[in-house]
Amino acid sequence: MLLYNSLSRQKDVFTTVEPGKVKMYTCGPTVYHFxxxxxxxxxxxxxxxxxxxxxxxxxVLRIMNITDVGHLTSDGDTGDDxxxxxxxxEHKTVMEIAKFYTDAFFADCKKLNxxxxxxxxxxxxxxxxFIDAVQKLLEKGYAYxxxxxxxxxxxxxxxxxxxxxxxxxxxxxxxxxxxxGDTNKRNKADFVLWFTKSKFDDQELKWExxxxxxxxxxxxxxxxxxxxxxxxTLDLHCGGIDNMFPHHTNEIAQSEALIGHEWCKHWFHVHxxxxxxxxxxxxxxEFLTVSLLEEKGYDPLAYRFFCLQSHYRKxxxxxxxxxxxxxxxYNKLVAKIRTxxxxxxxxxxxxxxxxLKAFTDAMDNDLNTALGVTVLYDILKADxxxxxxxACIAELDKVLSLDLIGHAQAAADDxxxxxxxxxxxxxVEQRKEARKAKDFAKADAxxxxxxxxxxxxxxxxxxxxxxxx
Ligand SMILES: [Zn+2]
Numbered sequence: 001m002l003l004y005n006s007l008s009r010q011k012d013v014f015t016t017v018e019p020g021k022v023k024m025y026t027c028g029p030t031v032y033h034f035x036x037x038x039x040x041x042x043x044x045x046x047x048x049x050x051x052x053x054x055x056x057x058x059x060v061l062r063i064m065n066i067t068d069v070g071h072l073t074s075d076g077d078t079g080d081d082x083x084x085x086x087x088x089x090e091h092k093t094v095m096e097i098a099k100f101y102t103d104a105f106f107a108d109c110k111k112l113n114x115x116x117x118x119x120x121x122x123x124x125x126x127x128x129x130f131i132d133a134v135q136k137l138l139e140k141g142y143a144y145x146x147x148x149x150x151x152x153x154x155x156x157x158x159x160x161x162x163x164x165x166x167x168x169x170x171x172x173x174x175x176x177x178x179x180x181g182d183t184n185k186r187n188k189a190d191f192v193l194w195f196t197k198s199k200f201d202d203q204e205l206k207w208e209x210x211x212x213x214x215x216x217x218x219x220x221x222x223x224x225x226x227x228x229x230x231x232x233t234l235d236l237h238c239g240g241i242d243n244m245f246p247h248h249t250n251e252i253a254q255s256e257a258l259i260g261h262e263w264c265k266h267w268f269h270v271h272x273x274x275x276x277x278x279x280x281x282x283x284x285x286e287f288l289t290v291s292l293l294e295e296k297g298y299d300p301l302a303y304r305f306f307c308l309q310s311h312y313r314k315x316x317x318x319x320x321x322x323x324x325x326x327x328x329x330y331n332k333l334v335a336k337i338r339t340x341x342x343x344x345x346x347x348x349x350x351x352x353x354x355x356l357k358a359f360t361d362a363m364d365n366d367l368n369t370a371l372g373v374t375v376l377y378d379i380l381k382a383d384x385x386x387x388x389x390x391a392c393i394a395e396l397d398k399v400l401s402l403d404l405i406g407h408a409q410a411a412a413d414d415x416x417x418x419x420x421x422x423x424x425x426x427x428v429e430q431r432k433e434a435r436k437a438k439d440f441a442k443a444d445a446x447x448x449x450x451x452x453x454x455x456x457x458x459x460x461x462x463x464x465x466x467x468x469x
């Protein structure tokens with residue numbers, strides 16, 4: 001499989017340290033608020049990648065952290081503490097906030113058919129590992145103490161800016177936003193590994209450490225959690241494109257300083273979901289959540305479908321019009337599949353293999369889900385049996401997870417449920433006879449009997465109309 005690698009900035013053949021076994025890491029959510037559908041786009045595309053790697057025969061161990069401590073509002077070390085901000089807003093403790101929004105995150109994932117990773121690790125559960133790593137970085141000379149905090153010394157690395165899209169000038173962004181620079185830092189790019197001198201006096205979560213009572217910086221958690229479960233090499237690291245710098249750059253810096261060799265060969269980044277005005281952010285405009293999609297009558301899986309229709313390395317523009325189009329297209333797809341359900345023909349294995357090859361060809365070329373979705377349409381149009389089509393769609397849906405056949409089946413069951421029971425039809429016939437015989441008392445009694453069974457009849461010029469009451 002060819003997969004774009006943000007480190008080499010080209011499509012590389014995806015390989016793993018141990019053939020057939022993929023150790024995959026996903027940066028998880030900071031659980032201080034509901035997940036924005038823009039962030040969920042990243043998790044949807046990572047889920048597709050995870051499932052596709054399995055589809056082509058790999059075992060996948062996927063690890064995800066939950067950031068419940070240490071993430072400030074800037075991805076550098078400045079701004080407010082996100083968790084503390086959430087707790088203050090809702091008059092709850094930090095741990096209550098973390099629990100609530102972790103559950104909310106996985107509830108959204110479930111609605112979007114995003115599989116839960118094998119390992120989900122909250123950062124607060126690994127404080128001892130973080131302290132140990134910071135200590136090792138100090139011993140190895142990659143870290144220093146200043147003003148009560150411990151910092152990573154980026155000048156000790158041959159190459160800090162590993163993603164070539166970024167350079168030192170990017171650090172000025174924080175300054176432009178009016179955020180104060182940290183005068184303890186020896187180099188502009190240095191970052192905090194452990195805070196003891198917090199500007200938040202009311203920081204709730206603090207732990208004893210060799211440097212005093214404090215809490216970890218954000219980046220250290222991903223390095224440590226990955227190493228705890230995957231050892232000191234990783235095959236694939238995933239995240240949103242906005243995590244590439246400084247977060248992923250810092251993860252590489254501290255991980256490779258710790259282990260003394262290359263840590264992760266392949267980096268997968270999902271691009272932004274934008275609105276029509278530019279980048280979508282949590283602080284601007286309408287806060288888009290899965291619940292809001294549902295409130296507006298959309299199926300979360302239609303949003304998943306919307307995401308799959310576009311390549312993960314392109315920014316995707318969200319608008320309610322686009323969402324409506326995606327829902328319409330999704331419904332049409334389900335309706336077409338429904339017509340295949342009752343055909344009792346046989347699977348043409350040769351044709352099935354040919355159609356599935358078109359799908360793997362698309363996905364093998366840098367996870368081209370947009371093309372993968374067009375294969376769905378090609379399958380429906382193909383000159384083959386309904387059973388072949390259904391078998392192909394079932395295979396594709398192991399990766400796309402749109403629950404197409406499930407939705408088609410549910411629609412068919414709904415229609416069946418509308419079918420009038422024989423008992424009711426018999427009563428309708430008796431009523432017709434009674435009316436013919438002008439026995440109106442009996443006709444009325446029969447109408448009541450029919451109503452008691454949950455059906456309503458109406459005599460019209462076209463005949464008798466029977467509907468559910
Ligand atoms: Zn991370």
